[in-house]
Amino acid sequence: MRFLLASLFLTLGISQAHAHCHQRSATVLTCTIDQGAKQLEVCLDGEEVIYRFGPADAPDLLLSAPITEVAHQPWPGISRAIWESTTFRNGAFTYEVHSSFDKLDQVSDGGVTVRENGREIASLSCDGGSTELGLFAISDAKEAAGQCWDAEARRWGGC
Template sequence: MRPLPHHRTLRPDRRPELTLSQPLETLAFTPWPGIGNDIWETVAFPNEGYSYEVWTSVTRDPEATGGLRGGVTVRQGEAIIARLTCDPDTPSQSLDVIYDLKESIGQCWDFTSRSWQTSCG
């Protein structure tokens, strides 16, 4: 197993090494299921046998320290290749806005199948 990469500081004058996009209709967004100590969301972008899963999370306990957290988990198939975590309090907003965007195009989340549906009722 390869060691996970070391922390890399992003420089504003550098172009991204990789840019990924996906149509909202097929975007693999997983909303928080409503249980647990943290409110979290993920969105995954496939690319040439890899998946880049972006996540945000915040603790539900109002007395807990620390704000919004985030990061990226890189997978090749089911194997985790890297886990990258943002510096504390640097994510600008949670991914929950994607839920509203998916609903705005007529999709609804089915908690039983854990998938987005186009026939909501």
């Protein structure tokens, strides 16, 4: 079912105009923020997840984490929206990138919430119409790396 939904989503005529992930990497999320002034991007490159934020040509922040270590909340398989979130850590800061695709309206959305020591300090939303998603890329990569989602415990662990 996930493959069918992802295939359907990818055939909806999504533009690659804003995508900046390397050709060898998979797009998890890419969009513009602040009327195109900033680019938010999460890419999967092999077994590494990469977070970029800032001007498209020179990001202000670049973080990466192994697929087995990045915090990821997968879609539970219910609701009209397919949604996921991935959290990157950088010292006292976390960057929770969230994305969703409304199956009825066929609209993609996303953004990032920044926290310092658990306290929200910023919440940025993608510009309307700029969001491109690679649904299930991180979940699939975690499973390929030998991790399984335990819905009851709400965490990834060994299969």
